[in-house]
Amino acid sequence: MTRVLILGGTSEARALARLLAAEPGVEAVSSLAGRVADPLLPPGRSRVGGFGGADGLAVWLGEERVDAVVDATHPFAARITASAAAASARAGVPLLVVRRPGWEPGAGDRxxxxxxxxxxxxxxxxxxxxxxxxxxxxxxxxxxxxxxxxxxxxxxxxxxxxxxxxxxxxxxxxxxxxxxxxxxxxxxxxxxxxxxxxxxxxxxxxxxxxxxxxxxxxxxRRPPLPEGVRTVPDAAAAAGWVLEAAAR
Incomplete structure (x- = not known):
């Protein structure tokens, strides 16, 4: 069983949780920050609230024997993404960041x-x-x-x-x-x-x-991502990454 932590709260995070819920060899745990009173909960196991910064998250990853982390938070959740990168590195757990493409101006835009x-x-x-x-x-x-x-x-x-x-x-x-x-x-x-x-x-x-x-x-404009993190544009690509990790 491959255990994955999804840092969520976005449509991409919910879509990824749905995709992984259909995979018998994967257990996904979705984490929401708790800033919305009535959040849209994804399928599967969920937790609400912070971890206590990068140190707390690194400890949690070890205690829960997490095999991979997918950061599918909002593109402006820079503090969470930085903590995820630091915690994953400390815990020796691979990290993937899901970042939907940004908007681009078109003809007539000001x-x-x-x-x-x-x-x-x-x-x-x-x-x-x-x-x-x-x-x-x-x-x-x-x-x-x-x-x-x-x-x-x-x-x-x-x-x-x-x-x-x-x-x-x-x-x-x-x-x-x-x-x-x-x-x-x-x-x-x-x-x-x-x-x-x-x-x-x-x-x-x-x-x-x-x-x-x-x-x-x-x-x-969006804040920059931590140096060296791997990114994909959507939930389908993130699910493929998780399944590849599970196969290994």
Whole structure:
């Protein structure tokens, strides 16, 4: 029996858990950070909560006799990915990182890049006055000092303070439709979309809607991966890697 830890919380992680659940020689354990009150649980065994950093994860890998780790977390979960890389190296357990392809601008797009949320916040005043902010609830503090623009903040869970002083909060979970995103932007008179390069189809409709409306997009680039980690683009490739490891 090959035991695999899936660091999850994404659609790729759930898809990988489903694929491995059909393999009799593989036991997958899905780990979720616990930041969402009602997470979508994958099939098979799950655990919720942290490990206590890289040291705690390395100990857990040894105690649970884990044979492989698949990091299928969000592309912006840089701290978890760094801990996974360090812990896997200490425990001598192979690591694979699943990273869906990022979004690419197309004809008609008006994108401006930013290296961080803080850099994006600094660029907002020069780009728009009514901002659709879809960067997640944990990074909103970067925008809290902007008192002139108005923000429509969309998150899955209700965000805590600090928030921009002129903001309305919309709690919704994707996937979203192009028509729905277009109507939302028109209703709130949005003139700037701020988002992170999460990639994937679940939340890409806002980019299509912004293009159709001729709106600028402020795109926060992904953090770099730890040096030397192996990556694949999707759950199917990750399942193939796990099955190859099981065969060996």
């Amino acid at each position: 994108w401006t890049g930013a290296a961080s949320l803080e850099e994006a916040a600094g660029a907002v005043p020069g780009l728009g006055e009514r901002v659709f902010l879809t960067t997640g609830r944990q990074g909103l503090a970067a925008f809290a000092d902007l008192d002139r623009p108005w923000f429509l903040v969309r998150t899955v869970e209700p965000p805590g303070p600090p928030l921009p002083p002129r903001a309305a909060v919309l709690c919704e979970r994707g996937p979203f439709t192009v028509e729905g995103e277009r109507e939302l932007m028109l209703r709130h008179r949005i003139d700037l979309l701020v988002t992170k390069d999460s990639g994937g189809a679940m939340t890409a409709a806002k980019l299509v809607a912004a293009r159709a409306l001729g709106l600028p997009v402020l795109m926060v």
